[in-house]
Amino acid sequence: MTRIYQIFTQLLPGLGPRITKGREAAMESWAPMIGVVEKERNLEVLAEMLKYSNWLVRCDAADALGRVGDSRSVGPLAEALKDSNNLARAAAARALGNIGDVQGVQPLVEALTDGDSTVRAEAAQALGKIGDSQAVGPLTKALSDSHDLVRGRAAEALGKxxxxxxxxxxxxxxxxxxxxxxxxxALANIGQPAVQPILQAVAGNHAICLPAAETLRLIGQQAVGALIEALHHSDAYVRMCAAKAMGQIGGEAVIDPLIKAATDNYAVWSYAAESLSNIGKATVEPLVQALSADNPYAQQCAAELLGRIGDDQVVTPLVKSLADSNPSVRAAVAQALGNLGDCEATKALLDATHDADERVAESAAIALGRINAPTDKLPADEVSHIHVRWRMRTPDR
Known part of the structure; x- marks a missing residue:
């Protein structure tokens, strides 16, 4: 290969001034090897190849110039964007993107209106690689292109x-x-400046709630401040979007706001609960504190979440909450203890089966069944009592 490389690079410069059909045929067969010359930076010869009659040679010459990456090639490549062959034009656009010089922006912007969708797509991608803000307007217009490939490349380019x-x-x-x-x-690449506009857009179009949440997740910690504020937005879908994104971003800063959001309507609660569950054990201490809140609904939410997270250290505070004055809280606590499946809660749950509130007693009986509490040492009347409670709550199908 070294010997071929030496011969090729010695012969190549001599082909430029005197192009004959024989030499063009040779170039056609050599086209796949054109990239070899990039180390030698034979820019003039490669630029000359952009004018050869064979389109394959022109394409490979453009690709080689792109790999060389010399800004002196921008002019010849810009001219090659007018080539009669669509693939040669596409190769020229691709090369300009690889070179990355801002001089290539205007020719590429013009190529966004090329009659061939492949050329337009390559031009959009190239503008993204160059990353110059002059291209924003034309790329935004290209989002309305008739071909999805062009529109997709334009969106990706705007993100870059x-x-x-x-x-x-x-x-x-x-x-x-x-x-x-x-x-x-693309929006995630733009980052923090996109956060507020995204949340405002959710309020206007609820259908984008989930993709908006995914975008905010990708933006990450930069979005957290705005997301915490969004938990108080008047639109429930904005609150849902914020709650979902916050759980996926994680971090201690989102825990307390999410716990407070869990007292919202059911839809927001479900997203907040899912988010807190995803964060996991870091939420345990704040949730245990919430068991003593003045808001019974917040207490119920905290109990349910502690049951989902499944940390053994929460058994004791949950057992204590079985004595809460609110029966709805006691029922939620009994269910949580059943989900945890810890036999240490057996006695407290057994006592709860005698609760004056039917919901609490039934929840305690079900919880005992879930944790497979040992009943061999219990008095027969207690076993019978638990069985009756269980049957009352879970009838035969």
């Missing part, structure tokens, strides 16, 4: 440019089944 001017248009794609993923990642 990271200009806030593209946020509104990208949010509009969150409801687009074809381009939702590209829009999510």
């Amino acid at each position: 440019v990271k200009d806030a001017g593209a946020i509104e248009a990208l949010i509009g794609l969150l409801a687009d089944n074809e381009l939702c993923i590209q829009a999510i990642h």
Whole structure:
């Protein structure tokens, strides 16, 4: 290979001035090897190849210039964007992106209106690689292209440019089944400036709640402050979106706000509960404290979540809460103890089966069944009592 490389690089410069059909045929067969010359930076020869009659040679020459990455090639490649062959034009656009020089922006912007969708897609991708804000307007316009490939590349490019001017248009794609993923990642790349506009958009279009939450998750800690504020938004879907994103982002800062959000309506509660469960054991201490809150609904939510998380250290505070004055809280605590499955709660649950409130007594009986509490040492009347409670709550199907 070394010998071929030496011969090829010696012959190549001599081909430039005198192109004959024979030499063009040779170049066609050599086309796959054109990349070899990049180390030698034979820019003039490669630029000359952009004019060869064979489109394959022109494509490979453009690709080679892109790999060399010399800004002096921008002019010839910009001219090659007018090539009669669509694949040669696409190769020229790709090369300009690889070079990454801002001089290539305007020719590539013009290529966004090329009659061939492949060329337009390559131009959009190249503009993303260059990352210049001059391209934001044209790329935003390309989001309305008739071909999904072009629209997707334009969305990806806007994410790489990271200009806030593209946020509104990208949010509009969150409801687009074809381009939702590209829009999510593009907005995530833009980052914190996109957070408030996304939350505002959810209030106007509830259908984008889940993709918006995923976008906010990807933005990460930069979004947490705005998400905490969004838990107090007047629109329930905004609160749901914020709660879901916060649980996926995690961190101590989101725990207390999520616990408070758990007292919201059922839809918001379900997202907040899921989020707190995802965060896991870091939520245990705040939830234990919430068992003593003045709000019975908050106490119930805390008990249910502690049962989901499944940490053994919560058995004692839950058992203590079986004596709460509110029967709904006691019932929720009994259910949580059943979910934990710890036999240490057996005596307390047994006592709770005699609770004056039917819901509490039934919940305690079910909990005893779930933890497989030993009954061989219990008086027969207690065993019978538990069995009756169990049957009352879980009839034969």
